[in-house]
Amino acid sequence: xxxxxxxxxxxxxxxxxxxxxxxxxxxxxxxxxxxxxxxxxxxxxxxxxxxxxxxxxxxxxxxxxxxxxxxxxxxxxxxxxxxxxxxxxxxxxxxxxxxxxxxxxxxxxxxxxxxxxxxxxxxxxxxxxxxxxxxxxxxxxxxxxxxxxxxxxxxxxxxxxxxxxxxxxxxxxxxxxxxxxxxxxxxxxxxxxxxxxxxxxxxxxxxxxxxxxxxxxxxxxxxxxxxxxxxxxxxxxxxxxxxxxxxxxxxxxxxxxxxxxxxxxxxxxxxxxxxxxxxxxxxxxxxxxxxxxxxxxxxxxxxxxxxxxxxxxxxxxxxxxxxxxxxxxxxxxxxxxxxxxxxxxxxxxxxxxxxxxxxxxxxxxxxxxxxxxxxxxxxxxxxxxxxxxxxxxxxxxxxxxxxxxxxxxxxxxxxxxxxxxxxxxxxx
Amino acid sequence: xxxxxxxxxxxxxxxxxxxxxxxxxxxxxxxxxxxxxxxxxxxxxxxxxxxxxxxxxxxxxxxxxxxxxxxxxxxxxxxxxxxxxxxxxxxxxxxxxxxxxxxxxxxxxxxxxxxxxxxxxxxxxxxxxxxxxxxxxxxxxxxxxxxxxxxxxxxxxxxxxxxxxxxxxxxxxxxxxxxxxxxxxxxxxxxxxxxxxxxxxxxxxxxxxxxxxxxxxxxxxxxxxxxxxxxxxxxxxxxxxxxxxxxxxxxxxxxxxxxxxxxxxxxxxxxxxxxxxxxxxxxxxxxxxxxxxxxxxxxxxxxxx
Numbered sequence: 001x002x003x004x005x006x007x008x009x010x011x012x013x014x015x016x017x018x019x020x021x022x023x024x025x026x027x028x029x030x031x032x033x034x035x036x037x038x039x040x041x042x043x044x045x046x047x048x049x050x051x052x053x054x055x056x057x058x059x060x061x062x063x064x065x066x067x068x069x070x071x072x073x074x075x076x077x078x079x080x081x082x083x084x085x086x087x088x089x090x091x092x093x094x095x096x097x098x099x100x101x102x103x104x105x106x107x108x109x110x111x112x113x114x115x116x117x118x119x120x121x122x123x124x125x126x127x128x129x130x131x132x133x134x135x136x137x138x139x140x141x142x143x144x145x146x147x148x149x150x151x152x153x154x155x156x157x158x159x160x161x162x163x164x165x166x167x168x169x170x171x172x173x174x175x176x177x178x179x180x181x182x183x184x185x186x187x188x189x190x191x192x193x194x195x196x197x198x199x200x201x202x203x204x205x206x207x208x209x210x211x212x213x214x215x216x217x218x219x220x221x222x223x224x225x226x227x228x229x230x231x232x233x234x235x236x237x238x239x240x241x242x243x244x245x246x247x248x249x250x251x252x253x254x255x256x257x258x259x260x261x262x263x264x265x266x267x268x269x270x271x272x273x274x275x276x277x278x279x280x281x282x283x284x285x286x287x288x289x290x291x292x293x294x295x296x297x298x299x300x301x302x303x304x305x306x307x308x309x310x311x312x313x314x315x316x317x318x319x320x321x322x323x324x325x326x327x328x329x330x331x332x333x334x335x336x337x338x339x340x341x342x343x344x345x346x347x348x349x350x351x352x353x354x355x356x357x358x359x360x361x362x363x364x365x366x367x368x369x370x371x372x373x374x375x376x377x378x379x380x381x382x383x384x385x386x387x388x389x390x391x392x393x394x395x396x397x398x399x400x401x402x403x404x405x406x407x408x409x410x411x412x413x414x415x416x417x418x419x420x421x422x423x424x425x426x427x428x
Numbered sequence: 429x430x431x432x433x434x435x436x437x438x439x440x441x442x443x444x445x446x447x448x449x450x451x452x453x454x455x456x457x458x459x460x461x462x463x464x465x466x467x468x469x470x471x472x473x474x475x476x477x478x479x480x481x482x483x484x485x486x487x488x489x490x491x492x493x494x495x496x497x498x499x500x501x502x503x504x505x506x507x508x509x510x511x512x513x514x515x516x517x518x519x520x521x522x523x524x525x526x527x528x529x530x531x532x533x534x535x536x537x538x539x540x541x542x543x544x545x546x547x548x549x550x551x552x553x554x555x556x557x558x559x560x561x562x563x564x565x566x567x568x569x570x571x572x573x574x575x576x577x578x579x580x581x582x583x584x585x586x587x588x589x590x591x592x593x594x595x596x597x598x599x600x601x602x603x604x605x606x607x608x609x610x611x612x613x614x615x616x617x618x619x620x621x622x623x624x625x626x627x628x629x630x631x632x633x634x635x636x637x638x639x640x641x642x643x644x645x646x647x648x649x650x651x652x653x654x655x656x657x658x659x660x661x662x663x664x665x666x667x668x669x670x671x672x673x674x675x676x677x678x679x680x681x682x683x684x685x686x687x688x689x690x691x692x693x694x695x696x697x698x699x700x701x702x703x704x705x706x707x708x709x710x711x712x713x714x715x716x717x718x719x720x721x722x723x724x725x726x727x728x729x730x731x732x733x
Contacts, residue, residue, distance in 0.1 A: 158632070170488070172625040182622060249623070249701065249719035302704045303624035 007102035007290045008279050009425065010272040012395030013040040015221035016228065017267035017383035020121035023224045024266040029058045029065060032221070032268040033072040033118040039219035040114065040270045044284055047077040052110025054084040055097040056117045056270070059386035059416075060165055061088075062125040068118075078114075090416035091337065092295070093117045094390020098271050099293035099423060111278040116270035117387025123266075124165050132159040169416065171301045176308070176416060177338065181247025181256050183306030184340035187347045194260040194339035195239040198380045201336055205377025206232035213376055217395050229263045229383040246338075260339035265383030269391025271398075286428050288398040288409070293423035294318035300418035305358075308341045310420030311412040312348045316359040318422050326366045330407040330427070331400050333393045334368075336379040337414050345412060376400065389413065394425065401427025430467045430551065430580055436515035438642050444518060445526035463602060465521050465554040469579050470512045472548040475504055480544050482640045483507075489675045492544070499541035499680050503671040505589045506536070507641040509570045512550040513593065517568065522554060524564060524597030527646075527657060531666040532565065535687040536591040541680065542572070548588070549573040559603040560596055568593045598658075618724055620717050621703040627672060627716075629664060631697045637668045648696075664694035666726070673702070673714045673728050683733030688714075692723040700725055 015036050018024045024032065033056065041047055056069045065071070070084040089096040098115035105113060128136070132155065139151035168175050174182075184194075208214060209226050218225075244254035245261060272284075279286050296314030298305035311334075319325060326332075326349070334342045348354045349365040356362070376396050379389060390413060397409040404427035411423040480492050483504050490497055517526050542548070551571040558565050572589040573579055634648030643665060646653030651661045670688045678684060694700055694716070701719045704712055707729075714728035 168626075168628075173628055174623070174626045178626065186622075249620075301624075303622065 004106050005108060006276050007105040008274055008276055008286045008428070009288045009290055009394065009398040010274050010279050010284045010286060011040070011044055012217055012269065012271040012391060012398070013043055013219055014217065014269035014388065014392055014395065015039070015267055016218055016224045016226050017265045017385055017388070017392075018222075018224050018228050019383065020264040020266055022122075023222050023228060024120065025122040027120065027222060027266065028123050029061065029068060029118045029120050029268075030072050030075070032120065032266065033068065033116070033270075034075040035221055036116065036118070036219070036268040036270045037072055037076045037078065037114065040272055041077055043216065044272055045282070046272075048079055049082075049112075050079040051082045051112045051114060053101060053104065054078070054082060054114045055087050055101055056115060056391075057087040057093045057097065057387050058118050058120070059088065059090055059093060060119055060121065060124045061086075088387075089295075089419060089421070091335070091384070091386045091389060092413045092415035092419060092421040093387035094269060094392075095293065095394070095411070095413050095421040095423060096295070096390070098273070098290070098390055098394055099421065101273055102290035102293075105273055105275055108275075112272075112274040114270050114272055116268065116391040117389070118268035119385035119387050120266045121264040121385075126162045126164055129159050129161065129163055135159065169307065175246070177246035177256060177261055179300070179307035180261075180338045180340055181250065181254065182303070183309065183344050184255060184338075185247065185250055185253060186306065187344045189255065189340045189343045189347070191240075191255040193343055194255055195236055195257075197336070197339040197342060198239060198260040199234055199236055201374060201377045201380040202231050202234045204375055205230050205381035208376035213399070217399065227382040229265055230377075230381045234259070256338060256340060260380065262337055262379045262384040265385050267383065267385035267388045269388040269395065271391050271394050285402070287402040288428055289426045290394075291408075291424040291426050292318060292322055293421055294321075296420045296422070298418045305418070306344065307416075307418050308337055308414035308420070309345065309348065310418055311414050311422050312345050312354075313359060314420055314422040315349070315410075315412060316355070316361060316365065318424065319365065322424060324408070324424070326368055326410070328408055329410045330372065330404060331375060331397060331409040332368050332373045333378065333397045333409065333411045334374065335384070335389055335393060335413040336374065337384065339380060341414055342373075345414075390421075394423075397425050401425060403427065430469050433468045433470050433512070433515055435470045435472055436511045436518070438511050438514060439644060441511070441514045441518050441526070442644060442646065463523060463557050465516065465519065465523075467551060467553040468512060468516045468519070469549055469551045470515065471575070472508050472512075472550055474545040474547045475500055475508050475542075477544050479640065480504065483671075486636055486640050487671055487675045494544075497680055498543050499682060500544060501671065501678055502536055502538045502589070502674060502686065503667055505538075505542055505572060506534070506570075506591060506667055506670075507643070508548065509550045509552070509572060509591070510641065510643060512552045513568050513570060516552045516554060523557075523602045524566065524595075524600050530596040530598060531593065531690055532596050533594040533687065533689045534591060534666070534670060535685070536589065537685045538589050538678070538682045540588045541682045542588050547575045549575060549577065549579055551579045557603050559601070559606040561606055563596055563598045563600050564602040565594060565596050568595065618717070618722060620701065620719070620722070621705055621715050623701045623703050623719075625702040625704075627700040627702055629694065629696055629698050629700065631662070633664055633668065633696050634662050637665045641665070641667070659693065660695060662696040664696055664698070666690045669694065669700070669716055669726050670728065673704075673716070673726075674730065677712070677730055679732060681733075684731060686728065686730040688726050688728040690726050692718065692721075692725050694725050
């Protein structure tokens with residue numbers, strides 16, 4: 001086997017993220033992903049290029065999109081002999097796609113790759129009830145017209161109601177927001193600190209746009225040129241007026257509002273990776289190296305751990321393996337599923353008890369310097385089209401670290417099902 | 429003496445009960461002394477794989493594939509025995525009217541694993557009639573034995589499953605009226621535990637459980653009938669809550685005990701907040717409640733062997 005080599009993050013592209021049922025209401029996942037890939041192709045001259053692999057996915061996916069990424073690639077000028085496949089790990093889909101592609105590059109299995117993701121709330125897969133599907137399938141299996149009619153005669157009006165995709169955790173019946181409200185309450189996360197984090201996200205993202213930071217990371221789509229969930233003019237006073245949206249049964253202890261929780265959005269992202277040689281041959285930029293990533297999962301079903309706390313465990317293992325501590329990082333990107341998710345993870349890493357009892361560490365992982373956290377905004381402002389978030393974060397962090405060789409960036413992305421991913425990126 | 433009966437048909441029992449509800453079953457003012465109901469035993473052909481599959485789908489639970497898991501969940505054995513309970517409670521010598529009877533509590537000792545398609549003997553007794561401020565309470569004990577055992581002389585070691593269902597016959601004071609007993613359901617100052625799950629029950633939850641259990645008690649499947657029986661509308665089966673609370677927690681090798689005590693009924697459609705707490709090693713406590721009204725629906729406990 002070849003020696004481990006660097007997996008280089010060359011560049012990225014995404015379309016602006018748009019609030020659900022708005023600007024992208026009529027765009028499909030395939031439309032958005034294809035457009036995103038086209039933007040990446042145009043930016044890095046990938047027309048006709050045969051890549052090692054393209055991987056990505058969507059959390060909310062129509063069954064007809066069984067080969068979503070391959071079909072999207074076929075709609076671009078990327079050479080059609082480029083293999084492509086779908087990945088799905090809920091909100092960590094994009095991170096899993098990018099991380100596993102980076103590993104393949106490191107091992108020398110492939111020289112180039114695109115990883116990313118897409119999600120649409122506006123074009124979510126609506127399906128028929130289990131009962132109706134059972135009847136239709138029975139009719140389909142019938143050998144005679146009589147049998148078929150007999151099966152179809154079982155259809156009742158109640159069977160005809162369309163079924164939207166479930167938004168609740170299947171094993172608890174609780175929405176992600178309700179789960180997070182429990183964790184936020186356990187960690188004593190205040191309304192004020194959540195609103196402060198949300199406000200910082202909007203301010204930071206708006207400033208980054210104004211500074212032109214996203215000029216070579218974002219391509220307009222359907223007339224949208226900036227994430228349209230962003231509220232540059234938001235204030236603590238405005239945020240403070242909102243009523244709680246989650247954890248309402250906590251009464252006056254409820255802290256989570258629509259503003260300090262991520263809005264439902266549509267969008268897509270893609271990141272171009274390659275070996276050093278591949279980038280050099282094509283005279284492409286080398287923003288950063290993808291150093292390592294770690295998946296985590298927790299037992300959340302009976303409340304032993306918070307649904308979105310898996311990254312705290314993944315981080316501990318990943319840092320130990322790389323012999324690093326938080327002090328070694330220049331920037332931190334912690335996905336803002338909810339403001340309280342970021343705050344709870346940080347409190348956990350600061351807690352001697354949590355780090356000892358749960359993470360098995362001698363001392364706490366430590367405090368994350370707020371001035372290094374989500375410095376160009378995160379999901380609260382940009383929005384969070386589930387599978388597209390990993391690509392957005394990797395792109396932002398890689399560009400932040402570009403020109404700072406050896407400086408490290410930390411990523412944490414939580415996901416449904418009590419899972420999560422953490423990653424390390426190094427500037428170059 | 430134990431009377432052997434055929435496995436009763438639940439729907440015909442409910443029809444008879446509806447007619448019987450019009451007349452009081454009490455011929456005299458009744459007294460606790462000498463109140464005896466002849467125990468009954470019935471043979472059950474075994475719980476079918478189809479019923480197991482229907483149960484599994486209803487609770488989206490573990491696959492009972494017969495290879496990695498074959499033993500039946502405890503509530504499915506209750507379901508198998510329920511017609512015999514109902515048969516006894518419909519018998520002429522049972523003093524309380526069947527319809528409108530309120531299920532107060534259930535305790536179960538699940539001694540040994542029970543597999544599908546295994547014929548069973550179900551022995552049911554009515555015991556411990558006692559006064560309640562709203563009527564008369566009674567314990568219906570259910571002992572489930574394998575085929576070939578003489579239930580009248582059977583040894584405890586031959587018992588597969590035993591349960592006690594406590595019911596309240598409202599308005600029938602067979603055992604007199606208790607003095608000075610306060611309402612058990614006052615629930616003053618109920619502080620809910622931290623929820624771990626939420627059950628979102630649709631209007632059809634009662635009908636869905638009825639389709640699996642055969643228990644088409646009108647109070648669970650029809651708003652009109654439920655109103656006639658003194659509820660505001662349909663309520664969930666108590667054993668539906670028990671089944672959900674136990675789902676995925678029962679050991680394959682059995683030997684566990686569990687109990688559930690019902691308080692405010694679960695109105696359908698409705699949302700139940702649910703919490704599981706580890707009390708000690710091998711003991712879990714469950715609570716179901718209505719967050720909006722701050723009323724407890726049930727508390728339960730599971731003790732592993």
